[in-house]
Amino acid sequence: MPASDARACAVLIDPGRRVDELSRLLGRIPLPLLPVGGKPLIQHWFERLSEAGVREVLLLLAHLPEKTRAFVGDGARWGLQVRSALVREDAPLAKKLLHARTLPEGPVLLADMHLLPVQGFAEWWHKYADVDCVLVPDDQRGRDDPWFAAPALGDRRPTVRREACGEDVFRPIISPRALWQANMDLLDGVIEDPLPLGFETEPGVRIANHCRVDDKARLEAPCIVGEGSLLGERCRLRRSVIGASVIADEHSEVRDSVVFDHTFIGSHIELNRVLASGHMLYKVDEDVLMFISDHEILSDTKRPHMDVVPLSHRVAAASLLLLLSPVLLGLVLWLSLRGREPWLRETLYIETGWDFSGERVFRPLKVRSLNVRHPVRRKLPWLWHVLRGELALTGVTPRHSPDNALPIWVSDGPWGREGVITLADVAGASMLGEESDATYIADAYFQATGGGMDFSLIFRWLLSLFKRAGMN
The missing domain is CATH 2.160.10 (UDP N-Acetylglucosamine Acyltransferase; domain 1)
Known part of the structure; x- marks a missing residue:
């Protein structure tokens, strides 16, 4: 730390969409979460600050603050105590820094979050043992300069050092091309990442x-x-x-x-x-x-997780049951006449979340299936479970064993829930008791490109029910 008897702090300011060129990328993502080397920009800040001995961070957030807060949490995973405050993008910097009055005594670093800390940050910070406040200005601000905002920190900080943001310590991310170049430089080793991803x-x-x-x-x-x-x-x-x-x-x-x-x-x-x-x-x-x-x-690929089967799914399932009941009864009669048991009893495992030890929790669901190999005909009785709210009408393939867990990219939120009608059925990737990567890839493709209740998929499912007669 710059001062052994004081607690170092940092104030990171989100300029929001005021970085004009970069604003084109900020429609659905805040600037602190822009990716650099597979990690959000703000994570690079936290790792460098923690390495340099800073223990308290104040974030002044402007654009999509809830997303940044959700990622950051309390900062404990980086050994930091992180607080945040919501500020207007167009507010004067001096007004934004009024939130910094609550910081404890000790050296303070003021910087904009669009600056990426790179090599030598800890050594650079340790140079200021006798300085109360270090300002890293944004050259794009013009008159709205952090130097003039220093009084907002209060009279208790008499020594202020204004430091230029050279690329040897900070890399400005002020345009899409600059963001791309920072990622390429990190891949090529020009920018060092002390804690690389994965x-x-x-x-x-x-x-x-x-x-x-x-x-x-x-x-x-x-x-x-x-x-x-x-x-x-x-x-x-x-x-x-x-x-x-x-x-x-x-x-x-x-x-x-x-x-x-x-x-x-x-x-x-x-x-x-x-x-x-x-x-x-x-x-x-x-x-x-x-x-x-x-x-x-x-x-x-990010779609909301469906915890409750919507009414539209249940109404559509009821309509399909009425339409297909003659087909279902005909298949049962045909199997009985051939001396085959028409019904199979199966157990599906529906994921309900995670326990405290990080293991997945499943709810077993008993279903009856037709004793045929045709994936669409086999699952006709499952429509009843859509009416009961236990399965979605369209979704990902339910698993037949808790050990055969869905890949994390299928089950962890964005992909909806297990359903009766899946793209894997139509594509022929799902058969009785067989669950493979091809099944999950087909399901993931459907959810990523369509998702929800896709009527074109239901129509294709109905066509396969009547046309693929060779698979009994």
Whole structure:
């Protein structure tokens, strides 16, 4: 710490969308959560501050503060005590810093959050043992300069040092291209990350927890893959950063790019020198931001978890039961005449959450299925469980064993809940008692590109019920 008998503090200021060029990327993500090396920008700050001996941090949040607060929490995982306050983006800086009056005595660092701390931050901070306040100004502010806001900290801080933000200590992230360049420099080792994401599977390739990487996928160093992501068959990565909960479908290729969290990349899609965030695509070389409306090219995988089966699902299931009851009765009669037991008793395991030890908790659901291999016909009686609110009409494939757990990218929130009608059924990836990666990939693809109650999927499901007569 700069002063051994005092408690060092930091005030990090979110400029919101006032960084004009960067505002194009901030439609659904706050600036502190912009990804750098697979981690939010604010996490780099916390890791550097903790390393330098800072123990208390005040965040002045402007844009989408609830998302930043949800990620940061109380800061205990970084050994910090983090508080936050909501401020207006257009408020004068002196007014924003009124929240800093409650900080304890000790050295204070004032900085904008769009500055990325890089090499030598701890050494730089330790130079100011006799300084009460260190200001790192934003050169873009003009007259609204932190130097003039110093009196807002109170009379108890007589010694103020204004420090230029050179790129040897801070990297300004003021444009999409600057964000892309910071990620590339981190991959290339120009920027050092003392706590890199995940674990190194081979030199230069880092993969976080709960990822699914197909055996035929090709990862060329350097690259980073975030938590809970899926890389499909023959997917190829080269010098790229992949965020958390990303799906890269089969034969997709990502080169020299940064993919934000919760992004879906369609089959055979090539991304080269871009920032990809949901439906948005920023081309670095052309400085162009595009919106991709086609869900099969680029999409958002983050969808609300469905805890309660909606009324629309139940009404649709009742209609299907009325429509298909002659088919169901005919199949039962046909099986009986052939001397086969028409019913199978199965147990499905519905995930209900996590226990205190971090293990998944399941609720067993007893169902009756038709004794046929055809996945659609077999599950016709399951429509009754939609009426009872135990299964969704459309969703992901229910599992038949608690040991055969759904991948984290299917079960952990964004993918909805277990359903009767799944894309895996229509695609032929789901058979009696067989649950494979192909099943989950098909389900994840459906949820990422459509989600909800998809009437086109229901129509395809009905067609397969009548047309695929060879699978009995």
